Amino acid sequence: MSLSLSKIEALAPDQGSLDAARKLLKPALWPTLAEDGAGLIWGECHGSGATPYRISVTELDAGYKCTCPSRKFPCKHSLALMWMRAEQKAPFATSAPPDWVSDWLSRRRGPNAAAPAAADKPKAAIASTTEVEDNADPKAEARASAARARNRVEREASIANGLDELDIWISDQIDAGLAAFPSKASGVCRLMAQRLVDAKASGLALRVDTLPARLFALPEAARPEAAVKELGMLHLIADAYRRQDDLPDLLQSDVRQMVGWNITRESLLADAEALRVNDTWRVWASRSEVQPDKLRRSETWLKGREQIAVLIEFTPVATGGASGFSPGDSFEAELVFYPSPVPMRAVIARQFTGSKQSIAPLSLPDHDLADAVNQYDDAMAEKPWLEDYALMFLGAELRRSGEALWLRQGEIALPLDQSQTAEAWPLLQFKAFDGAGLWDGASFRLCWAETPLGRWTA
Amino acid sequence: MTAQNLRALILPRLLSGARDGLALDKIKASSPLQALSLAGQALRFDRPAHPAQFLVEAPVEDERRIVPDPARKLMVRLLAGKSPVSTMMAVEIARTLDLRALRLHPFDLPKLESFVKAHAEALGAEAMAFSQREAPTEQKQSYFASDMLTDETWMVATPALKARFIASRREIDPAGALALLKISWGSENADNRFRLLNALRAKLSPADAEFLESLAQDRAPRVRELGRQFLARLPGFVGDNPALNAALERIKRAKIGLIFRKTVLTLQTPATVQQNAISVWVRQTFADIGFSALAGSLKMSPEEIIEAAQKDAPLLLACLIMATDEKRLDLVGKIVSRLDTAWSDVVQGGFGALAGYTPEERSRWADLVVQPKHWNETATLWTLTSLIDLLDGPASEQLMRDFLASRAWLAFRQDPTRLSTELIECLAVLCPPSMRPALRSAFASLDANLTHSAALFVDLMDILEAHNA
Numbered sequence: 001m002s003l004s005l006s007k008i009e010a011l012a013p014d015q016g017s018l019d020a021a022r023k024l025l026k027p028a029l030w031p032t033l034a035e036d037g038a039g040l041i042w043g044e045c046h047g048s049g050a051t052p053y054r055i056s057v058t059e060l061d062a063g064y065k066c067t068c069p070s071r072k073f074p075c076k077h078s079l080a081l082m083w084m085r086a087e088q089k090a091p092f093a094t095s096a097p098p099d100w101v102s103d104w105l106s107r108r109r110g111p112n113a114a115a116p117a118a119a120d121k122p123k124a125a126i127a128s129t130t131e132v133e134d135n136a137d138p139k140a141e142a143r144a145s146a147a148r149a150r151n152r153v154e155r156e157a158s159i160a161n162g163l164d165e166l167d168i169w170i171s172d173q174i175d176a177g178l179a180a181f182p183s184k185a186s187g188v189c190r191l192m193a194q195r196l197v198d199a200k201a202s203g204l205a206l207r208v209d210t211l212p213a214r215l216f217a218l219p220e221a222a223r224p225e226a227a228v229k230e231l232g233m234l235h236l237i238a239d240a241y242r243r244q245d246d247l248p249d250l251l252q253s254d255v256r257q258m259v260g261w262n263i264t265r266e267s268l269l270a271d272a273e274a275l276r277v278n279d280t281w282r283v284w285a286s287r288s289e290v291q292p293d294k295l296r297r298s299e300t301w302l303k304g305r306e307q308i309a310v311l312i313e314f315t316p317v318a319t320g321g322a323s324g325f326s327p328g329d330s331f332e333a334e335l336v337f338y339p340s341p342v343p344m345r346a347v348i349a350r351q352f353t354g355s356k357q358s359i360a361p362l363s364l365p366d367h368d369l370a371d372a373v374n375q376y377d378d379a380m381a382e383k384p385w386l387e388d389y390a391l392m393f394l395g396a397e398l399r400r401s402g403e404a405l406w407l408r409q410g411e412i413a414l415p416l417d418q419s420q421t422a423e424a425w426p427l428l429q430f431k432a433f434d435g436a437g438l439w440d441g442a443s444f445r446l447c448w449a450e451t452p453l454g455r456w457t458a
Numbered sequence: 459m460t461a462q463n464l465r466a467l468i469l470p471r472l473l474s475g476a477r478d479g480l481a482l483d484k485i486k487a488s489s490p491l492q493a494l495s496l497a498g499q500a501l502r503f504d505r506p507a508h509p510a511q512f513l514v515e516a517p518v519e520d521e522r523r524i525v526p527d528p529a530r531k532l533m534v535r536l537l538a539g540k541s542p543v544s545t546m547m548a549v550e551i552a553r554t555l556d557l558r559a560l561r562l563h564p565f566d567l568p569k570l571e572s573f574v575k576a577h578a579e580a581l582g583a584e585a586m587a588f589s590q591r592e593a594p595t596e597q598k599q600s601y602f603a604s605d606m607l608t609d610e611t612w613m614v615a616t617p618a619l620k621a622r623f624i625a626s627r628r629e630i631d632p633a634g635a636l637a638l639l640k641i642s643w644g645s646e647n648a649d650n651r652f653r654l655l656n657a658l659r660a661k662l663s664p665a666d667a668e669f670l671e672s673l674a675q676d677r678a679p680r681v682r683e684l685g686r687q688f689l690a691r692l693p694g695f696v697g698d699n700p701a702l703n704a705a706l707e708r709i710k711r712a713k714i715g716l717i718f719r720k721t722v723l724t725l726q727t728p729a730t731v732q733q734n735a736i737s738v739w740v741r742q743t744f745a746d747i748g749f750s751a752l753a754g755s756l757k758m759s760p761e762e763i764i765e766a767a768q769k770d771a772p773l774l775l776a777c778l779i780m781a782t783d784e785k786r787l788d789l790v791g792k793i794v795s796r797l798d799t800a801w802s803d804v805v806q807g808g809f810g811a812l813a814g815y816t817p818e819e820r821s822r823w824a825d826l827v828v829q830p831k832h833w834n835e836t837a838t839l840w841t842l843t844s845l846i847d848l849l850d851g852p853a854s855e856q857l858m859r860d861f862l863a864s865r866a867w868l869a870f871r872q873d874p875t876r877l878s879t880e881l882i883e884c885l886a887v888l889c890p891p892s893m894r895p896a897l898r899s900a901f902a903s904l905d906a907n908l909t910h911s912a913a914l915f916v917d918l919m920d921i922l923e924a925h926n927a
Contacts, residue, residue, distance in 0.1 A: 019907055
């Protein structure tokens with residue numbers, strides 16, 4: 001059982017949804033409450049319509065679906081079903097999932113989506129596939145293929161133009177002096193981001209659009225140098241993209257993703273050369289932020305025996321901020337990594353167990369903060385546009401200098417993210433602790449600490 | 459090309475403007491853009507500069523025990539959830555933690571920051587340090603556990619603790635308390651002097667006369683006025699007592715009955731005082747004169763005054779205020795049996811007369827005065843919140859039982875739509891441990907949205923009390 005009240009609270013889009021869900025906790029409102037015994041639950045709930053709403057929930061990853069017309073995600077019915085499950089407020093009959101549950105399960109892109117769909121409708125799926133292949137029109141296929149190739153060429157040309165415009169724009173900023181850039185960044189970046197969107201370089205566009213926010217998160221004195229780093233990196237990416245044919249395969253793939261060529265989940269799963277790691281994964285950090293394009297970017301950082309991974313989801317803002325995983329969760333799964341010289345971003349190919357909270361300490365590598373920073377340098381040498389990188393350490397301490405907190409060990413001192421001065425304050429009392437966090441070269445976000453008082457998580 | 463070259467030759471021009479060109483040949487770069495990328499990348503490999511010095515953190519020694527894990531989760535849900543609980547619940551949680559010598563888990567302090575800031579004095583040394591972490595050193599208050607204060611250290615505590623210390627000292631050693639107060643009197647500001655003087659309210663005696671007379675020269679008018687009031691209450695006071703004289707002018711004496719002539723007292727309120735302001739006027743007029751002083755002037759015993767005033771509600775209220783002020787709970791009981799509106803009248807006038815009461819004394823007083831059987835539904839919430847203000851802790855078992863059997867509560871049970879979350883939370887705060895099962899069963903039949911926070915609160919109290927048992 002992976003559903004808990006705290007997880008439900010985290011999933012709820014607002015307090016009103018929780019209050020509304022609480023009113024639905026009466027078993028009399030639920031003519032159907034059932035489970036398949038393997039982490040899938042469903043129910044029917046009487047609403048204002050003539051027929052009850054149908055709700056399905058996967059306990060493994062807190063996936064949900066409801067037939068009600070609510071614009072809140074999860075809706076009160078989904079929350080109520082999870083709540084009844086978490087608190088065992090009513091018995092769930094064990095049975096095979098009905099068609100409407102299986103349909104949803106087969107369509108969703110969750111970690112356990114593929115298996116049930118294949119198991120439920122194997123013959124239909126095969127028949128359908130064969131039929132499509134039999135009826136395929138070679139000429140139509142050739143036309144479609146040619147159209148795709150033409151689109152691709154056109155997009156490459158468009159991106160090349162966009163990168164040229166980006167270079168001109170950066171040159172203008174250099175001429176004007178980058179010390180003044182932070183004060184005008186909001187206006188000029190927005191304009192350049194729109195041009196890059198028009199040039200179909202969506203990855204770079206987002207990077208430019210979010211640049212002012214990254215600058216303003218820093219102390220004022222640090223912003224001019226940060227502008228040098230940011231604009232320098234933009235040109236680096238643009239230049240690498242132009243010379244991608246000379247790059248190693250992994251770096252080439254990485255720079256294409258940076259510019260905006262997305263790799264779909266399906267093609268990644270189908271990629272036989274992609275790195276696959278089958279392991280027990282521990283969630284040690286999660287965070288989410290709303291992007292300028294009104295999508296919420298949710299990151300879930302995982303650690304296996306050796307490998308670090310990050311699952312990144314993009315969801316509409318209305319769907320709440322939680323990813324379904326909480327720090328401390330543990331689950332067994334096979335992850336497939338996006339191609340990169342420093343592979344971190346991954347998707348779950350197959351999840352073998354539901355996520356469960358574990359009180360066990362995070363298994364940290366046997367090295368100190370200096371070793372961790374050296375690893376960051378090595379990774380940046382591999383991938384020059386490296387952003388957040390996981391640093392894990394043993395025996396560091398937190399110290400205060402002025403209003404800022406620093407993670408310190410020996411000669412290494414990393415400034416803590418300004419937003420963490422309050423939440424990390426309790427760690428000042430420890431002489432040394434082990435932990436993990438995210439380092440972007442300018443500030444460290446502490447995410448996990450093992451202390452004599454127990455586990456601390458951001 | 460070295461990172462040093464990039465820093466020294468390129469970076470300053472990048473920052474200030476490169477219209478005049480960059481020294482590209484010095485770093486073997488082909489264009490300003492390449493120079494920018496190289497400089498940016500060099501900066502990214504720089505390690506952050508080590509601060510010149512780190513603060514030496516003063517160790518925070520907090521002897522209290524950390525709350526148990528189940529209580530942590532409940533507290534975070536109650537106090538830092540998407541709809542934080544009412545102030546009265548937060549106050550009661552803080553009071554319980556203080557009473558049980560428990561402290562929050564340090565890792566929960568940031569999550570509960572608004573609660574911690576509001577109740578830092580009750581939450582222990584670490585919570586106090588956290589709430590003041592950004593304050594300049596000279597403005598930081600130290601945490602003082604009230605049970606650790608001594609005659610030597612009390613004067614460095616916070617004003618509220620100092621007053622509490624003097625008041626408790628006054629109960630066991632009136633002269634000693636006065637002597638301690640005199641030592642620090644000259645260095646206190648007007649607010650603190652007023653607080654400390656109030657702490658002398660209990661056990662006034664002729665030994666205090668000299669000090670109270672000296673207050674006639676105090677620079678703060680309210681300190682002078684309070685000193686004068688205390689002076690007038692001293693046994694054998696022979697000076698002019700304007701408050702007593704004003705009260706006596708309003709009390710009319712008469713004899714009724716044909717055979718057994720009985721004395722009847724009535725209070726004539728000024729014509730300018732409206733009906734709904736009478737209780738306030740009564741409190742202002744009688745709060746400072748003392749029952750024994752009035753009895754002496756009327757040449758009647760307090761019991762005789764109560765008997766003679768039984769048909770006059772405002773005068774009975776005056777008697778109640780004076781009896782309360784002198785902690786004559788025996789008289790309070792007699793007055794309340796003749797005055798159905800005692801509680802609401804006292805609430806309207808304020809609880810000034812109970813200032814010197816300990817929590818136990820307040821509870822005993824409330825048992826006598828609060829009579830839920832007389833309450834109606836519209837006044838219930840108001841009276842319950844007032845009771846919370848008064849008691850500073852749960853009500854007695856009998857009082858809670860009386861309320862759950864009252865007509866007002868039964869009416870709410872029959873029509874739960876008239877219940878509010880606030881009223882339910884009041885009940886949870888007032889409920890003593892022994893009555894929690896009864897309260898839970900009362901909650902079971904109500905809408906879960908109304909009782910959710912209250913039920914969590916009751917669970918939390920159970921855990922905190924069990925942990926300390």
